[in-house]
Amino acid sequence: MKLLRVEKTYKIIAVCGFVLLSFMATLLLTGCQREDEKEVHVFCYGDYMDPSIPKDFEKETGIKVILDTFDTNEQLYPVIKNRAGVYDVICISDYMAERMKNENLLGEIDKKQLKHYKNLDKEYLKLADRSFDRGNKYAVPYQWGTVGILYNKKRVDARDVQSWKALWNGKYKGKILMQDSLRDTMGIALKALGYSLNSADGKKLSEAANYLSRQKPLVYKYANDSARDLLIGNSADLGVVWNGEAIYSKELNKDLEFAVPKEGTEIFVDSWCIPRNAFHRENAHMFIDYMCRKEAAYRNFKYLKYSTPNKAARSLMTEKYKNNPVIFPSKEILDRSEALRDVGPDGDDLYSKYWKIFKSH
Amino acid sequence: MYKKYFAFPYVFWILCGTIIPIGMIFYYGFTDRSGMFTTANVLAILEPVHRKALGMSLLLSLISTLICLLTAFPLALILKGSRLGRKGFMVFIFVLPMWMNFLLRTMAWQVILEKGGIFNTMLSYLHLPQFQLINTPAAIVLGMVYDFLPFMVLPIYNVLMKIDGNIIEAAYDLGAGRGKVFSSVVLPLSVPGIVSGVTMVFVPSLTTFVISNILGGGKIYLIGNIIEQEFTTSANWNLGSGLSLVMMLFIVISMAILRVLDSKGEGNFI
Numbered sequence: 001m002k003l004l005r006v007e008k009t010y011k012i013i014a015v016c017g018f019v020l021l022s023f024m025a026t027l028l029l030t031g032c033q034r035e036d037e038k039e040v041h042v043f044c045y046g047d048y049m050d051p052s053i054p055k056d057f058e059k060e061t062g063i064k065v066i067l068d069t070f071d072t073n074e075q076l077y078p079v080i081k082n083r084a085g086v087y088d089v090i091c092i093s094d095y096m097a098e099r100m101k102n103e104n105l106l107g108e109i110d111k112k113q114l115k116h117y118k119n120l121d122k123e124y125l126k127l128a129d130r131s132f133d134r135g136n137k138y139a140v141p142y143q144w145g146t147v148g149i150l151y152n153k154k155r156v157d158a159r160d161v162q163s164w165k166a167l168w169n170g171k172y173k174g175k176i177l178m179q180d181s182l183r184d185t186m187g188i189a190l191k192a193l194g195y196s197l198n199s200a201d202g203k204k205l206s207e208a209a210n211y212l213s214r215q216k217p218l219v220y221k222y223a224n225d226s227a228r229d230l231l232i233g234n235s236a237d238l239g240v241v242w243n244g245e246a247i248y249s250k251e252l253n254k255d256l257e258f259a260v261p262k263e264g265t266e267i268f269v270d271s272w273c274i275p276r277n278a279f280h281r282e283n284a285h286m287f288i289d290y291m292c293r294k295e296a297a298y299r300n301f302k303y304l305k306y307s308t309p310n311k312a313a314r315s316l317m318t319e320k321y322k323n324n325p326v327i328f329p330s331k332e333i334l335d336r337s338e339a340l341r342d343v344g345p346d347g348d349d350l351y352s353k354y355w356k357i358f359k360s361h
Numbered sequence: 362m363y364k365k366y367f368a369f370p371y372v373f374w375i376l377c378g379t380i381i382p383i384g385m386i387f388y389y390g391f392t393d394r395s396g397m398f399t400t401a402n403v404l405a406i407l408e409p410v411h412r413k414a415l416g417m418s419l420l421l422s423l424i425s426t427l428i429c430l431l432t433a434f435p436l437a438l439i440l441k442g443s444r445l446g447r448k449g450f451m452v453f454i455f456v457l458p459m460w461m462n463f464l465l466r467t468m469a470w471q472v473i474l475e476k477g478g479i480f481n482t483m484l485s486y487l488h489l490p491q492f493q494l495i496n497t498p499a500a501i502v503l504g505m506v507y508d509f510l511p512f513m514v515l516p517i518y519n520v521l522m523k524i525d526g527n528i529i530e531a532a533y534d535l536g537a538g539r540g541k542v543f544s545s546v547v548l549p550l551s552v553p554g555i556v557s558g559v560t561m562v563f564v565p566s567l568t569t570f571v572i573s574n575i576l577g578g579g580k581i582y583l584i585g586n587i588i589e590q591e592f593t594t595s596a597n598w599n600l601g602s603g604l605s606l607v608m609m610l611f612i613v614i615s616m617a618i619l620r621v622l623d624s625k626g627e628g629n630f631i
Contacts, residue, residue, distance in 0.1 A: 348596060
């Protein structure tokens with residue numbers, strides 16, 4: 001009896017082993033033909049394109065879009081770095097593109113394969129060129145935006161919000177919302193003090209952290225996504241919000257107004273990039289090219305309400321949006337503004353150190 | 362023979378789910394970014410920022426554990442003494458919120474306590490002065506108590522229900538008063554339940570970062586938040602691991618203290 005049982009267990013092990021082996025074999029076999037597969041693996045922020053676009057791309061080209069999403073750049077970074085997932089196209093922010101480029105994780109983009117690249121406004125390509133992507137070699141801008149103050153014009157003086165200092169004004173105690181985001185919030189404090197939002201100088205950062213600590217009793221909440229809802233619902237009177245959110249919020253609450261302070265602000269540029277280890281480079285270029293098309297970019301704008309770097313798409317917009325200073329801030333404001341840069345591991349540690357000092361104040 | 366064979370999946374599970382991750386935390390905790398050995402990550406707990414956050418975490422979790430204990434113990438006593446035929450049902454009601462997702466419950470408190478929320482609306486309806494609870498340490502304690510109370514109620518209730526009624530009667534027969542029966546019979550016999558309840562409330566409250574994020578409005582930083590920040594935005598896994606090791610130490614110490622109290626190890630299911 002005992003012998004029989006032992007024999008049985010061997011059989012089970014053998015079966016398991018066989019299944020495992022055949023599984024690995026299929027993996028290996030499929031691995032060989034990856035370049036010819038009709039698919040493209042896209043890794044993008046959650047809810048960051050019109051949901052019908054991947055389907056239309058599939059219909060037209062026969063290439064299947066496999067879309068995975070993430071919430072923050074920091075979630076994407078270890079996945080690409082440790083090769084936990086292999087993607088053909090990723091959508092990342094400025095400073096992350098710079099960091100990944102410096103760490104040799106990105107492949108160059110072949111612009112000859114992008115027929116609709118010319119739709120992109122030179123202004124934003126220049127912006128990328130002078131900050132995170134020298135020579136526009138690695139990133140194709142997809143969406144951009146600025147941060148500013150969204151305020152309730154009934155309770156907040158419009159003259160105050162011309163400066164970031166409004167957020168430190170005791171008049172608005174308990175009515176102020178700040179972002180709960182390390183680089184963005186430190187950046188605002190740095191800008192308010194008249195520094196660059198990319199400074200990695202311990203003294204300036206310490207000053208910024210002190211400044212934020214002083215502001216803490218005035219702040220109602222450090223909120224990211226819920227900030228606009230608190231402003232719409234009149235729980236707060238002024239807060240730091242991205243311009244794309246401002247358009248949406250103004251439609252729901254007529255009293256809300258958006259201002260970009262005179263000290264200048266942060267500009268983000270989210271771009272499409274191709275990781276160095278991508279399997280389907282050609283398909284990746286086709287996907288990026290599709291996203292640069294006039295109609296696709298316009299549909300994405302209608303869905304997201306973020307500023308688009310696509311000037312062809314801008315020409316399709318209604319008057320209400322085309323020259324809306326909230327979506328397309330003036331050139332003067334842009335000139336005074338900066339995109340976030342990668343400050344390197346030591347810079348990151350400094351930022352993190354002072355952020356913690358402020359947070360646990 | 363075949364018992365050993367059936368244990369194999371569990372060994373695999375322990376290996377993948379416990380041993381390897383802990384090993385990795387040790388590895389990251391004792392190395393720097395370039396992979397060299399260092400103790401700086403662990404000693405970083407002595408920095409004022411980290412000490413402050415740890416102190417705050419200890420304080421809030423001790424308060425919430427105490428509140429849970431003071432709420433759960435009388436409840437279990439009442440249930441034991443009552444002649445209600447529905448004791449099980451009462452406990453069931455207390456444990457019911459556990460069926461809902463923990464995040465959802467915490468977010469519900471956020472909506473209730475928000476400035477224009479249900480709580481303040483009710484106060485103003487009753488013509489009482491409004492007060493702001495959200496984004497304060499008190500709100501975090503409330504969240505901890507609400508989320509972890511069932512973990513205190515269950516073990517204490519179980520232990521109390523197991524106490525033989527004859528023992529209590531014998532104590533009365535021997536002339537003990539109510540207070541004496543409680544302090545010399547019921548309380549010592551319920552220690553295992555208290556110990557396991559305290560561990561199950563204290564440990565998750567000490568390490569939480571979700572509750573402080575949602576109900577603290579980002580204004581209060583607990584040690585859990587710092588560790589989370591190191592792993593996510595700051596991308597410094599080494600420091601995060603080093604601080605996690607210190608947290609583990611704290612948990613081991615608290616469990617050792619409790620084990621001394623509960624020397625028979627009856628109520629310990631951790």
